[in-house]
Amino acid sequence: MAYDSAAIKFRTEDTHRNFPWNEITIEDPKFLSHYSVETVLSMIRDGSYQYKFMDFIKAHSRNTKLNLVGTYSNEGLICKQLFQKELTPSDVGKLNRLVIPKKYAVKYFSPVFGTENENADVGDRKTNDVELVFYDKFMRIWKFRYCYWNSSQSFVFTRGWNRFLKEKELKANDVVSFFVCECRKENDVQRFCMIDANKSGNGGTFMLE
16 A cells, blocks of 8 residues: 555556555545655655545545445455444443454454453463454554453454544444455455444445545
């Protein structure tokens, strides 16, 4: 993504891209036009580019929607919903964890062994956890520690969840949706996962706010 942004600024819009154009990245040239070459390079190096681009998108959104039912396809980008979870009071409470329904955890996520202690961390010998990586609709990366708690017999997101919860300002009854996406360009296919948060009452759509 950093290469794509730099390529727009230093070359032309039709140069090779790692990710195809979509409703979000099409705004990249407009965003870049507000900054000098040196500033763009600095934002890419210090990792602030996506944060500032996200703010720009929010301010200049055209209310693009993505239906959560079925498959969304746009110029080589194909996204299919895996499942969604309505947040419970405990998901947004002091436990700092999101419970993933067992049927979805077993079907879509990597297998993990259990731990006897819900407070166990990576260093605990009985814990076998994995780090799951997702992109949101602004192509911002979110990383979650995913593990299984024997005591409550539940699959959970722990580390990383509280940050996502606060930054998206989520509350009970809001919905979190999970997608698998593929970028296709000629014979090249790149696969990644996406996560989206919808406020209760939004009607189940991807919405650029």
